[in-house]
Amino acid sequence: MISKRLVEGVDDRLDASSFIARNLKKVFPDHWSFMLGELALYSFILLILTGTFLAMFYVASPDQITYRGPYEPLQGRSVSLAYNSVLHLTFEVRAGLVMRQTHHWSALVFMAAIVAHMLRVFFTGAFRKPREMSWLLGVGLVVSGIGAGFTGYSLPDDLLSGVGLRIAYSIAQSIPFVGNWLASVFFGGEFPGTALLPRLLALHIFIIPLAILGLMSAHLAIVWHQTHTQFKGPGRTNETVTGTPVWPKFALKSVGLGFVTFGVLTLLGGLFQINPVWFYGPYVPYSGPSPSQPDWYAGWLEGLLRLWPNWEFTIFGVTIGELFLPAIVVPGIMFTLLAAWPFLEARFSGDRGWHNFAQKPREAPLRSGLGAAAVALMVVLFLAGSNDVLAKYLQIEVDTFNTVLRWSAFVLPVVAGVATFLVCRDLRDRPRSPIARPEAMTVRRTTAGGFEELHEPRAGAAADDEVRAP
């Protein structure tokens, strides 16, 4: 199939020989933690593949139809064409349900892999110069991913996701001056509006995936061009990269990981029920089930909304809706801080050097401490978003749980941050145990008849990053 003649033929026409040779020989470090981003990439590919299948069946229309499919409890109900198409896919199309569930599980794991990858990049300082652009693209990918997920699970027009859309409408309304206008214009009037489903579809299958593809391609291209970071080790320097050549070993390992990812996601898709929209019924504006949570990656926002106090102000006749602070301002600050982090760290540490080494978290105790504090806060917010479900299973009073969580939102980050800082600093400053990495040692017989040891500095100890002048 791939023959020498073919390669030569392509090369001849595109003048690509040096490009091909150089890139196929490029080496990539293969530390396990560098593979987390690939998990996100392959989840996204499966999203595209399964999503294409789903798009062949979905009807983005709010017009009503009487359900006449095989699911008994909805027989004769008036449902939207959108909801009907999803039920049809679920109960009547072969492989429909496994495709739908695989698609949804892939979305959840996509976001989980992104977060794992982002944490790895953060705690190893891999966002430092020259990789700030990759970081910014990554933040864009997180936001796009949340948008893709929210628009996606709102497409079936079921009761649970419809309640989520109502909340989104209210959040938009809370923006001073333009909020009501924006919400009404985008939804096509007062909630629920007439225009929403086709717009959600356009966003979900076209606009946002295009954005993700673009951001992801740029992200990968930059990583490729700049070469990947690596941990310090024997024989490694800031100017070189040590690892496995792309072709054939690294590429095949990656493709293998891709297939394993597909396998795990389809296993989830077949064996674990997700978003059973038939239980929720079609969306009607006067019903709301309990518990009601968004998909996990919006759980932090849900937690903010549940914990935030009921402050509402009117200043000079302008009412700032209660939702504005927790749903617009705070997330805005969070994502701005996240995006600006490489620049903030460079500013405050004074380190504007060129870093190709990934750090162990202990090497940057302050950053690790702050990161741990942020993670702790997010954990509290996720718990808060699930508060009624957790309270049911733990048999505790939900309102008391909320109070505990409110205190935790302040206390836990401080505790986690300080503890992490101290542990990292201690690990960093502690002299290396000679047992951990045996030193090269020379034993010499002395003329007096005994032996003496000659200790030398460890061979190949990596020099510290050379700091380049800006």
Add this chain to the structure above:
Amino acid sequence: MSRPDRVVAGSFVVAILAAFGLFFVYLRGGQTQLEGALLFLTLGGIGVGLLVWAKRLMPQIVDETQSRHHAPVAEQEQQEAAETVMGGVDELKRRTFLSRLLVGAAGALGLAALFPIRSLGQVPGDTPFFTKWKRGSRLVDVGGNVVTTDTLNVDSFTTVFPEGSVGSADSQAVLIKVEPDLLQLPADRAEGAPEGLVCYSKVCTHAGCPLGLYLAADHELRCPCHQSTFNVLNGAKPVYGPAPRPLPQLLIEVDDDGSLVAKGDFTEPVGPAFWNITDGPP
């Protein structure tokens, strides 16, 4: 065959068998759990086979070192690049008046390009301030049946709409019956709550979710979304949770035939606040 060889071969064989299994299941009508499990074996089999092949069977080149190719940029080259770019920019800037006009034109186009957003939908106008309730609107339930003073017992509740607008998102209301002497409404509101029947907007003033939980023994309406809780005895003032404002009340009266009718629209605009909610309708 060495051990890794056998693992790789075995994985691929599993993948082939599972793929055939998939054909079989599909032809027999499909079954979600089987499809998922067989896909796992097919895809996972290929994946594991490739991984083990790459990791164990291919030459163990894991420590090849290359230069990262980041040569320090030659001073001259950098100068040249900067000059090339700035040369073009300066050429534009040289004609200050023209370039200012260009910026003006671009800005004006940008503003004009925003206008099609307006075409996307309706401006809100005064619709956020009103619902479909009017003086004399009869209360009907989800089934369209007229609600009378007999419909509810003490500690009962039901969802009501104005007649002709069943299912209306902004007009939805919840009618509750309590012991009449428990109500603590001010005089003008108490007139609109006959025989212990009190009616409030069902749209939560926090984020707009429908208030589906009535905790009868505590006389509280609770929202499933973020746990805002309202006391139905004193005008639905919020007693817990993030809702900032009480629920608007629908003042009702008993008609000659015992049916319940509204005395007008809700006492305040329904739902969460928007920036000019205190202004009233334009």
Add this chain to the structure above:
Amino acid sequence: MTRKSAEARLLSRVLRIGLVLVVGGQILWSLRPAPGQAFSQAGEQGRALYEASCSTCHGLQAEGTVNGPSLQGSGSAAVSFMLTSGRMPLAAPGDQPTRQPPKFDDEQIDAIVAYLAEIAPGGPPIPTVDTSQGSLAEGSALFLDNCSGCHSAAGVGDSVGGGQIAPNLMPATATQIGEAARIGPGLMPVFDEDNLSEQDLNSIAAYLHWLRDNGDEGGLQLGRVGAVAEGLVAFVVGLGLLFLVVRLTGSKV
């Protein structure tokens, strides 16, 4: 005979008659039937059970005490619901009533219900709920509109505040579903015939029973709790498995 002995004889006769009357009266008095009740085995059993297990908190005349509310007017539906679902009797006053294995068998429960119908009449009777008469489609619509706000869309329950949990409805019998709707136990509101008719209850119960064995085409139901469980599985199973693979595949230096 002397006058004294005649008087003495009269006195002793009177005393003897009096003694017979008093002792006989006592005996007869102790054998008297309970006020307004036929002297029957079942009634006796109901009273005995009530007085042994319930009266400490609810009072001998079901009038209530500091430990428990009055049962006057609560109805047979309430008594039957609490006993058949094992919520009552509580292990200790002040405990949260939750579903338990019932402490009494059906015959004993019938006896207590009958006894309370005598001493605390009135209130909702035990409804007749026949799931075979119900319509699944109507049941699901009614359930979503009226019940899912507390009991969740699939009837598995949720915390509702006020220290209480709207319970999982899967273990409930059709009669218990009807009883709960009619009496509004705990924080639950009341749904009488004008709100939810007998046919409505048939349909809701039919739907809930259908949910016990149906609806999980997608696989493991994960408690039917929704996004919280799904997110947990995505991390623990999904990312967890992949993390293992990555650890095995990549290097550690």
